[in-house]
Amino acid sequence: MRGAAGGRCAELYYDGFALSLVAKGIGTAIMPWTALLGRPPGIALTDLGPNPPTRTVGFVTTPDLADSLAVRALIRELRSAPLPDGLRPLGPSRGRTA
Secondary structure (H helix, E strand, O other), X not given: OEEEEOOEEEEOOOHXXXXXXHHOOOOOOOOOHHHHOOOXXXXXXXXXXXXXXXOOOOOOOOHHHHOOHHHHHHHHHHHHOOOOOOOXXXXXXXXXXX
16 A cells, blocks of 8 residues: 655555555555455445556465476466456466476
8 A cells, every 4th residue: 555644655565554544534545355355344445447457466386396296287277267358368487387
């Protein structure tokens, strides 16, 4: 969350703290939906329109586990999952492939 108070801007790294400031009327925030599931009462959600910000995620493992059958199968499944409408793959992997 980034907030401005008295002309100053603050960066917050804890969703719960950001939500408590919003609930008290001290700030506003753009947050992932998962952080809003347990939000305090009285917080209004606003749709950010047809092209909202997105978040890119990746899979992290150790070199030892990267070669395991289970991890390789999981990565294959993740890569084969259909993307929601409007999303596209980022391109070739920058790491090891399964």
